[in-house]
Amino acid sequence: MTRTRSSRKTAAPPAADPMPTPSPDEMVQLLTPGGEVTDPARLPDPETQRWLYRLMRRARHFDERAWVLYRTGRMGVFPPYGGMEASQVGTAAALTHQDWLFPTYRDTGAALTYGLPIPQTIAYWRTSPHGWAMPQNLKVLPFYIPIATQYPHAVGAALAEARRGTRNVAMAYIGDGGSSEGDFHEALNFAGALNAPCVFILQNNGWAISVPTRAQTKATNLSRRAEGYGIPGVRVDGNDVLATYVVTREAVERARRGEGPTLIETVTYRIKPHTVADDPSRYRTAEDTAGWDEKDPVVRLQAFLLAQGHLTEAEDAEITREIEAEFEAALAEADAYPEPTPAEIVDHVFAEPTPALRRQRAELMAEEAS
Amino acid sequence: MTRTRSSRKTAAPPAADPMPTPSPDEMVQLLTPGGEVTDPARLPDPETQRWLYRLMRRARHFDERAWVLYRTGRMGVFPPYGGMEASQVGTAAALTHQDWLFPTYRDTGAALTYGLPIPQTIAYWRTSPHGWAMPQNLKVLPFYIPIATQYPHAVGAALAEARRGTRNVAMAYIGDGGSSEGDFHEALNFAGALNAPCVFILQNNGWAISVPTRAQTKATNLSRRAEGYGIPGVRVDGNDVLATYVVTREAVERARRGEGPTLIETVTYRIKPHTVADDPSRYRTAEDTAGWDEKDPVVRLQAFLLAQGHLTEAEDAEITREIEAEFEAALAEADAYPEPTPAEIVDHVFAEPTPALRRQRAELMAEEAS
Amino acid sequence: MTATVTALRTMTMVAAINDALALALERDPDVHIFGEDVGIMGGVFRATDGLQARFGTERVFDTPLAEAGIVGMGIGMGLAGLKPVAEIQFAGFLYPALDQVLSHLGRYRHRTRSRYHLPMVVRAPYGGGVHTPEQHADSPEAILAHTPGVKVVIPSTPRDAKGLLLAAIEDPDPVFFFEAIKLYRSVKEEVPEGHYTIPLGQARLVTEGDDVTVICYGGMVEVAQKAADAARAHGIGVEVIDLRTLVPLDTGTILASVQKTGRVIVVTEAPRTGGFHSEISATVAEEAIDFLRAPIVRVTGFDAPYPPFTSIEDSYRPNPVRVAKAIRKVMAY
């Protein structure tokens, strides 16, 4: 329970379990919702299991607190990811801080897992500039708002790493909806053609706001799109963090070895509304969401760990306490960020402001003063 | 030999041979370069064979004459398609004039086969406005210059036909290079999701100007991209007009029946330069093009028809005479088109010119007068 | 304004837009509405609320999430004679579709010598003032106005929105219809029931005045109006012109006012360099230079992205104080 993100940064990453690329129709699942292990040989060791569990708990706690903070006016509109933790945590946990992370607005859980500090994450969702000034020691970008544009960026960052001879990779997230955009196609094809060390995570959570995946595309298996680019595609149970982690580790290692990109479709579900301000009853019924609560990724692993004796109730309670304490401290830190000044509107456009911007800055300052 | 394009318009189209969708790795070929028939049951009848042969000869004649006319300054820069006739003729021949055709700059052979009048086609390649004023009785658009944008248009036209309850379809062409653009992806996905009666022809001719297909994409079978959209994909020998015709007929019929779009990859080769002004020796060697001359689609069918007794030398010579006469008459007609006036620059922008355009037109006319 | 019915109903701008769309669907079977979440959801701002239930999934339908596909498919529908009315969820998400717009939407009549034309409308919410996320507050109208072959309409009141939208849908050529998010629900007005149109290319005189002309549109009209009211209190007569359509531009109304006042202020919330405000300035400087008694002052956004930082975003967007300052400046000149 002590291996934290920052310790992993220096420690050599645990060796990836060798994993054959499954046939595209197969959905990789290591732990069933019923608690059965399908393939014991591929299961990560208990330490890794506990580490992933803790990261999921941590991610979920942020999601839950964000709701509460939103309702009390202490946080802005937030796109929840509760129920999708395995999809985000298992994938992002496969990276080190030398690797790139390109998250969308939905992927706060992935960013936290990668190592984005909580105070800054809160600041982002408070729309404070502090949330956008990314830490120097990380290679994570502010959450992407326009859909799909991050995919080509990941290709470029990955290619730059390859050109420099590092073994670093770039990982980008996208949704089922986002996979309809042209940028998705161009990025996958570029990555294949240029052999860029990329891992593309496609979180198929069943919905793009009000549009179900079946209306988004006639395809029933999005990982198959990989074939059209001559790259491997894997479909994985996105609510099984052991599976998402193992599959992603393998893709990351493949990319590190110079063997090119992988597309991973995590099959999960958006049980929550699109954002905390959305009312899903306009477009879906209880039937639509049926069955997904039972697949809760946190509960699944928790039950397994407890059953296996890898986790005790006392340890679990300790995790809860640690996570809560960490969040409250971070919240206090975020609360202490100073308010931005209007000058921030015109600053940071160019390294050296153009004469026009300098004049505009003066105008703005004069107005604010008056 | 008497069934012409215009007679087909009124006659009921011959019934399509029932054809199972082949597995994606299979390349449909009905007539080998050596003259063997692989699947006699699927072969179109001799009348259809002769008709396709004549259409290919006609297309080739235009291509050859265009070169000569370019060299003597009687035609503009032209993108040749010689060697790709089976890919263009066999596909376009599957349409009636109630169907839509979206050709690229490479697809003069397809447009001629569909029924675009030769004089107008010449005018287009002379960059005369007459070449852009498409005939009222046809549903063919001016050759597309920007790459890939035509694909979504075909989806829209097809959807409009479906909404109106017709059985008409839309066919669009694209190249191997063009298939890397985002519009390709969006169109195929839209067509699948909205069940648009579209036939997408992807002419894989090995090159996008100087970039070979293997640098364009890591995929080795572009028809497989169809799977990513849940629609059928077919790979066909693009130098076998019997195969391209049969495969396209089947796709057209499927679309007419309301069963949705198909992607057809025609595997062919650009033996000619990118345009008549291009010098391919900058980027490819004789080795690159080796073997493709022997696959000449016109020669292949000609040899077969002669060997089968479906065509005599005398009939062949008659075809040559007819085609030449038709072209020369068309050239004379094109030569007689009046020169455009500068007013054409500002006309046809809106149904009713804006005040700004009216002022600009007056300025332009005044300048031209002075 | 050409109208067939004159009963009035008080409504918001978004309700007026919904009303216009319903009328268009009712009157013309060729009208089809599509976009992201426009179906059962009724659009993120509810502009298409109830339309799918009433007109069916063939007339009002959700598309996959891809803006180039939306506009490109609309072009194909237009070629085939339908009247496509596409919604782009926010104007800032029009960017993926700009290739289809610049390469084709504005060129089809020209490139087929009028054999084809595209009676398409693209609607999109635009502009700031309501604390939306990054890129949800962009004002890209200048890009469209610089695109030959497309018209650009931006209403500022519920009544105008309905009449202009019906005119746009009935127009034989492509029209961009930008709707100020800020105005969707903040203003109510009496709107005629039934069908009427407001012709494209006619500006609206919001207030009359002899001293200063303030030219604006969309979300900036209420800002200009407030500044004008304040100036009137100080005895300065401000004429506020709401352009309503950028293309075609009502140069006549602009120049007549300039000839009267000799002082011009242009107001938009787009970035300063190259905004449509500059086109208006250039027109005045070309056509009415002798009447000018003061510089043509631009009150605009900044040459920076619209800030996603809620607590300071209001300093980006022109407000009545900034317009009032410009009024004082040209009066004092």
Added chain:
Amino acid sequence: MTATVTALRTMTMVAAINDALALALERDPDVHIFGEDVGIMGGVFRATDGLQARFGTERVFDTPLAEAGIVGMGIGMGLAGLKPVAEIQFAGFLYPALDQVLSHLGRYRHRTRSRYHLPMVVRAPYGGGVHTPEQHADSPEAILAHTPGVKVVIPSTPRDAKGLLLAAIEDPDPVFFFEAIKLYRSVKEEVPEGHYTIPLGQARLVTEGDDVTVICYGGMVEVAQKAADAARAHGIGVEVIDLRTLVPLDTGTILASVQKTGRVIVVTEAPRTGGFHSEISATVAEEAIDFLRAPIVRVTGFDAPYPPFTSIEDSYRPNPVRVAKAIRKVMAY
């Protein structure tokens, strides 16, 4: 101009661009050049001729045919600290990449509060005059100039092209570099060998004169110059200003000239409504109104697509006769 070597060599603009690219590759291992057909082919205009052979397929490489991919990948490379220099085959084919440009290229410094910045250059041939096919003669510079966070450079001579391109590549922020196709091979000039830069944001006085200021850039400079020569023969002193960079704009040089002449003509080959010419007019009308003795006349393309019809296309593009007419107009005013 900061230079390290002063030997001169006569070359065309495309040769000067090739020279600058080779120098940049040589001096900075972070510089990478990519685009469609830039490798073995050396680009359709040969601007990258020989570079792949000399610097290898990692530094100079062909991409798949997809402009959003090209610019988007370049952004990622820039985030990771490389200096991407992308070629777009023609400016009209930048449109598919506009989403990447408007959504990200200009925003990255802003959205990360300077943690990241994008030292990227996008080169593209632009403009008409050489009978290219449809959409190969577009002039979209106004769109980029209206995009916060990107710079826009348009050279008009071989010497400027080399020095400005080197400055653009060394600039820490994104720069669009538009190259007039018409000038690629039509003009030769003595160009310094070796490395030198011309700072972005400094206009060039092409000819001096007291009566009229003609403001232009790129392919229009030679047009203006010819009209200026003709006017001089009639005793009219025309000052031709080549802006060289649209963003940053050298307002100082413009205003100094206007204060002297009081008569302004702006010339571009882009469509009239909303072109960058209008931004120049607006700047003058805002900053130097009292000096104006005549309307600010715009000599531009038309509000129609650049015609793909060879025999009449020359009537679209401003020519010396049209500029001369504008000169007479402002002189006679």
